[in-house]
Amino acid sequence: MENLEINKEGLIVSGEHCGWTILIEQEDPKDKEYIVYIWSPDGSEGYDDWCEDKEWLENLFRDNKWKVKWEEKSK
Numbered sequence: 001m002e003n004l005e006i007n008k009e010g011l012i013v014s015g016e017h018c019g020w021t022i023l024i025e026q027e028d029p030k031d032k033e034y035i036v037y038i039w040s041p042d043g044s045e046g047y048d049d050w051c052e053d054k055e056w057l058e059n060l061f062r063d064n065k066w067k068v069k070w071e072e073k074s075k
Helices: 054-064
Strands: 011-015 021-025 034-037 045-051 067-070
Touching: 034 054, 045 054
Parallel strands: none
Antiparallel strands: 011 021, 011 067, 021 034, 034 045
16 A cells, blocks of 8 residues: 555546545544545545545545655645
């Protein structure tokens, strides 16, 4: 599994929604939950997924066959 960056934007470079932006948020590091946001290049479409824990998050990436190029700076 590729390195998943939390609270950083990235570009989906392969898999479902290739070319879209992605952001994984975890509001409180003590929580195991994540919210994954993706949106189209022009911002006209977007979706979010709630993940119960890291395993669920990894499965979401695996199922969508996502490879992501993460931004250098933090969001």
